[in-house]
Amino acid sequence: MAFLFTKIPTEITILLFGGLGLCVGRLIVAYADRFRRELFQIDGGSPLPSADGHRLLSALPVFGSLRRGDSPHRLLRRHALLLEIGTALLFALYVAAVWLLGWQRVEMVEPDKVWWYGRVFYHLILISLLIAATTTDLIDYLIPDEIPIFGVIVAIIGAGISGDLQMVHLWFDWNQADMLIDGQLQRGAYIPEWIRLHHHWHGLAWSVTGMVVGAGIIWLMRGVSSLLLGQEAVGFGDVTLMAMVGSFIGWQPVCFVVLLAPLCGIAGGFAVKLFSGRTFIAFGPYLCLSTFLVLCSWRWLWEPARDIFGHVPSLALLAAVSLGGLFLLLILLRLYRAVPIESRRKEGTSPPE
Structure with missing residues (x-):
C-alpha cells in the first residue's frame, strides 16, 4: 500500500x-x-x-x-x-x-504510517458510497438502506480494528494547552489518558459516537420540522446517510458537515436551476457534497475552531447555529413545495421519471 x-x-x-x-x-x-x-x-x-x-x-x-x-x-x-x-x-x-x-493533517493526530495510508482508502470507500447515494437520490429521491448499513459496518469495524483511522480524537481540549494540571505543565491539547492507552477501544468509541451524533442531528431536524412545518422536511434516508458519515469521520467533523450543508444547498440550488432548470433537488446530495468538502479541507476547518470542541457552552452555540442554517433551507424548500404543480411546470420543472 x-x-x-x-x-x-x-x-x-x-x-x-x-x-x-x-x-x-x-x-x-x-x-x-x-x-x-x-x-x-x-x-x-x-x-x-x-x-x-x-x-x-x-x-x-x-x-x-x-x-x-x-x-x-x-x-x-x-x-x-x-x-x-x-x-x-x-x-x-x-x-x-x-x-x-496535507489538508487533512492536524496537530496531535498522527496515525501510524501504515494506517495513515489506510485512512486514504478508508475515506475513498466513504466517497464511493456517497456518490452511489447521491446518484439514487437524484434519480429516484431514495437512498437504499443497503448503502448506509454497509457503510456503518465497514466504518465501525475498520475503526475498531485499526485504532488509528480518526481525523481527530474523540475528545480534545485545547483550552488546557500549556496549563498546570495536577502539578504538571500540560503541553498541547489535553487528551484523556484512556485514549492514549487503548487505541482500539478509542477507534470503536469515536466511530460509534460519530454515528449517533450524525444520525441524531438529522433525526432532531426531522422531528422539529414535522412540528413546525407540518411535514418531515428530510427523509429517513438522510438520517441513515449521516449515521454512515459520522461513523467514518467522527462527531466533530460531522458537525461541520451539518454546518456547511445549507451553504452547499444554496449554491447547488442556484447551479441546478441555472444549468438544468430544475427547481427542486433532494437534500441528501448536499450532505454528501458537504462531507466531501470537510474531508478535503479538514485542517483549515479544525484549527480555527478547535477551542470550541473542548468548551461545552461553545459547542451548544455551534449546534444552534448549525440547526438554524438547516431550518432556513428547509423553510425555503417548504415554500417551494407550496407552489402549485402547474406553476412549477410552467417554470420548466417536470416530475422525475
Missing part, C-alpha cells in the same frame, strides 16, 4: 487513483441501474429488460457508458459517462488534497 505514496511519482499516483475512481464510477452506474430495475418491479411496473449480450464491453469504464440504451432511466443513460469521470475527478482531488497538500 505504501509504495503508491512513496515509490511512485506524485502525478502517476494521482492518475492511478483517478483510474480507480473511473472503475468505481462504472460500478456505481451498474448499481444505480440495478436499483432502478428492482424499484420498478417492487412498485408493480413491468419487469425491465436487462443489458444485451455484450456484457464484457458494458462492464468496462467509458466504453460501457457510451453504449446508451441499457439503463431504464433517461438521466442515467445520458450522464453515465459524466458520473464515471466525476468519480475519477473526486478520487484524484481527494488524494491530492490529503496526501499532496
Whole structure:
C-alpha cells in the first residue's frame, strides 16, 4: 500500500487513483441501474429488460457508458459517462488534497504510517458510497438502506480494528494547552489518558459516537420540522446517510458537515436551476457534497475552531447555529413545495421519471 505514496511519482499516483475512481464510477452506474430495475418491479411496473449480450464491453469504464440504451432511466443513460469521470475527478482531488497538500493533517493526530495510508482508502470507500447515494437520490429521491448499513459496518469495524483511522480524537481540549494540571505543565491539547492507552477501544468509541451524533442531528431536524412545518422536511434516508458519515469521520467533523450543508444547498440550488432548470433537488446530495468538502479541507476547518470542541457552552452555540442554517433551507424548500404543480411546470420543472 505504501509504495503508491512513496515509490511512485506524485502525478502517476494521482492518475492511478483517478483510474480507480473511473472503475468505481462504472460500478456505481451498474448499481444505480440495478436499483432502478428492482424499484420498478417492487412498485408493480413491468419487469425491465436487462443489458444485451455484450456484457464484457458494458462492464468496462467509458466504453460501457457510451453504449446508451441499457439503463431504464433517461438521466442515467445520458450522464453515465459524466458520473464515471466525476468519480475519477473526486478520487484524484481527494488524494491530492490529503496526501499532496496535507489538508487533512492536524496537530496531535498522527496515525501510524501504515494506517495513515489506510485512512486514504478508508475515506475513498466513504466517497464511493456517497456518490452511489447521491446518484439514487437524484434519480429516484431514495437512498437504499443497503448503502448506509454497509457503510456503518465497514466504518465501525475498520475503526475498531485499526485504532488509528480518526481525523481527530474523540475528545480534545485545547483550552488546557500549556496549563498546570495536577502539578504538571500540560503541553498541547489535553487528551484523556484512556485514549492514549487503548487505541482500539478509542477507534470503536469515536466511530460509534460519530454515528449517533450524525444520525441524531438529522433525526432532531426531522422531528422539529414535522412540528413546525407540518411535514418531515428530510427523509429517513438522510438520517441513515449521516449515521454512515459520522461513523467514518467522527462527531466533530460531522458537525461541520451539518454546518456547511445549507451553504452547499444554496449554491447547488442556484447551479441546478441555472444549468438544468430544475427547481427542486433532494437534500441528501448536499450532505454528501458537504462531507466531501470537510474531508478535503479538514485542517483549515479544525484549527480555527478547535477551542470550541473542548468548551461545552461553545459547542451548544455551534449546534444552534448549525440547526438554524438547516431550518432556513428547509423553510425555503417548504415554500417551494407550496407552489402549485402547474406553476412549477410552467417554470420548466417536470416530475422525475
